[in-house]
Amino acid sequence: MLKYRLSILLSILFVLFINHSTLVESQASSFYIKLLNQDNYKETINDAKTNNQAVLLELYWNYDTFEFYHYLQQKIKPFPNIIIRGIDCNENEALCKQILQSAADQQQQQQQQQQLTDILDNISKSNNKHMEQVLIHNNNNNKNIDEYIIVTSKDIREICKIVGTPITIVELSGDNVLDILYNKENKSVLVQYYYGFSGHDKALYVPRFEALSSIFANEANFMIARVQCYENTVNCMDHGGMESRSMAILFSGKRQQAIIYQGDLDVKELSEFIQDEINGNEFKPNYSKKRSS
Numbered sequence: 001m002l003k004y005r006l007s008i009l010l011s012i013l014f015v016l017f018i019n020h021s022t023l024v025e026s027q028a029s030s031f032y033i034k035l036l037n038q039d040n041y042k043e044t045i046n047d048a049k050t051n052n053q054a055v056l057l058e059l060y061w062n063y064d065t066f067e068f069y070h071y072l073q074q075k076i077k078p079f080p081n082i083i084i085r086g087i088d089c090n091e092n093e094a095l096c097k098q099i100l101q102s103a104a105d106q107q108q109q110q111q112q113q114q115q116l117t118d119i120l121d122n123i124s125k126s127n128n129k130h131m132e133q134v135l136i137h138n139n140n141n142n143k144n145i146d147e148y149i150i151v152t153s154k155d156i157r158e159i160c161k162i163v164g165t166p167i168t169i170v171e172l173s174g175d176n177v178l179d180i181l182y183n184k185e186n187k188s189v190l191v192q193y194y195y196g197f198s199g200h201d202k203a204l205y206v207p208r209f210e211a212l213s214s215i216f217a218n219e220a221n222f223m224i225a226r227v228q229c230y231e232n233t234v235n236c237m238d239h240g241g242m243e244s245r246s247m248a249i250l251f252s253g254k255r256q257q258a259i260i261y262q263g264d265l266d267v268k269e270l271s272e273f274i275q276d277e278i279n280g281n282e283f284k285p286n287y288s289k290k291r292s293s
Contacts (some may be wrong), residue, residue, distance in 0.1 A: 036085050038095050045137060045146065048083060054163045055137040056084040056151065059096050062132075074203065075156045078211035078267050081165055089123065097123060103135055103148035112150050136162055156207070160214050169213035172227040180225055186253035188277050190261075190270075192226040193236055194246040205246035208267050215271065221253065222278055254280055263287040 036044055036057075048055045056076065076084050089096035097120060104116035119133055134151040136159070149162050157167050170180060172191065181189055192209040194201040206226075213224040229236035248261040248270070254277065263269040263286060273287050 034085050036087050036095075037092050041087075041095060044085065048137070052081060054082050056082060056159065057099070057135045057137060057148075058084070058086045058132060059089050059099065059135070060086060060132040061089050072154060072156070072159075075207050076159075078208045079156075079160070079165075079214060080211075080267065081215070082159070082163060093123060099135065099146075099148065100133065102146055103150065106148055107150065115150070138163065156210065165214040165217055167210045167214050168217045168223070169210055170223060170225040172225050173232060177227070180223075181251045183253075185221070187220075188222050188253045189251045190222075190224050190274060190277075191249050191251065192224070192246055193229050193249070194226060195230050196228045197230055201246050205265055208265060208270070209246075209248075211267055212270055212274065215267075216274060216278075219278060222274065250277060252277060259283070261287065 045055060056072070073084060076082050087096060087099075100116050100120050100123075104113050104120065107113040107116065116133070136149045136151055138147045138149055151159060151162065153159070160167050169192075170176075172180060181191070183189070190212075192205065194205055196202075209224060209226060216222055216224065227236060246265055248265065250259040250261060250273075252259055261270070261273060263273060263284070269287070273283065275281075276283050276287075
């Protein structure tokens with residue numbers, strides 16, 4: 001009887017151990033970081049240039065201070081023109097020195113130049129473990145030099161400005177909704193209807209529509225807007241719809257009608273839908289339906 005009980009107890013402990021290991025592994029994988037080193041740095045930069053992408057680089061000396069990446073990894077994920085990478089400067093000191101020196105030489109402002117010089121001076125010292133520096137390697141195919149820009153803000157809007165693709169999404173309210181949706185220029189307007197209290201909306205859909213506004217920022221006859229339905233219930237009911245999650249309606253200037261988007265709310269499918277509107281193509285059947293008046 002005692003052996004039987006011990007056998008059951010050991011089985012329970014084994015299961016708990018396996019579950020704990022799986023949990024730790026899954027938690028670690030959720031913060032998976034793509035790191036660069038001397039061997040893959042140039043290849044990554046060249047691939048980014050080929051794909052017309054900017055590279056957000058976080059140089060760090062202590063994983064515990066690797067906060068910038070953790071904060072931005074989900075926010076940047078929807079933006080196809082920006083990738084984020086880390087460099088462990090303890091293991092890649094020469095590479096970090098090379099990048100920081102190049103960046104310092106390029107800075108126009110004395111304060112920013114001094115900031116990078118101070119980090120360079122402290123690289124080999126014992127007090128460097130709390131240091132980190134975030135730079136953008138900007139895509140510039142017209143130059144053969146590595147162009148670095150200091151990042152001082154975690155605001156995705158500021159980062160997009162640096163990259164050259166600003167977030168241009170328009171906030172709708174009772175004051176401007178008619179002027180935007182039924183504008184005199186006959187611009188097509190894709191409107192995101194969302195709820196400010198929804199964590200799902202904030203984490204997934206809001207960044208995706210911001211990314212779309214950045215991708216299509218230079219389209220003269222198209223724009224993206226959004227309305228927060230919790231605070232603008234009347235506008236949502238009069239000019240869109242009320243659902244339990246984000247939804248999108250296209251107010252088409254070309255077609256002179258409102259079209260409810262029926263596809264997945266991911267950047268790829270929404271981009272295809274928008275491109276069809278810009279080009280005047282027929283929409284895929286599963287992407288849209290006309291809104292009943």
